[in-house]
Amino acid sequence: MNAYISIVELQSSEGFFNAQALQLVNFNPEGSVLDEKQLCTVAALFILYKNFASSEQEWKLVAKKAQVWLRKSGLKEKWDELAEKL
Numbered sequence: 276m277n278a279y280i281s282i283v284e285l286q287s288s289e290g291f292f293n294a295q296a297l298q299l300v301n302f303n304p305e306g307s308v309l310d311e312k313q314l315c316t317v318a319a320l321f322i323l324y325k326n327f328a329s330s331e332q333e334w335k336l337v338a339k340k341a342q343v344w345l346r347k348s349g350l351k352e353k354w355d356e357l358a359e360k361l
Contacts, residue, residue, distance in 0.1 A: 279327040282319055283337050290344030292319035309357070313348055316341050321358035 282299065285292045291312040296319040307314050320341055323334055331338075345354055 279323060279330055279334055282322055282327075283334055285315075285319060286337055286341065290316070290340040291348070292316045292341065296322070309350070310348075313345060313350055316345055317354045317357050320354055324355070 282292075282296065285296050287293065292315040294311060294315055296315040299318065299322055309317065320338055323338055324331075327334065342354060350357075
């Protein structure tokens with residue numbers, strides 16, 4: 276099984292990622308302006324794009340769904356700019 280599959284499996288049917296995504300980047304969410312679902316989704320996207328760019332064709336629809344969910348959740352900033360702060 277490809278390593279990114281374990282990340283993809285953390286995505287809900289709605290598009291956000293669950294709290295296990297934060298454990299993958301060893302990030303403490305205290306003080307974040309994002310809610311937990313937004314933060315987890317940003318972390319998961321960061322991991323996919325940073326560590327699995329060569330496999331993007333295989334997970335790009337998952338990322339698109341997550342990005343749509345982030346916009347619908349009210350996120351105004353670009354997720355990748357927020358991810359750099361993780």
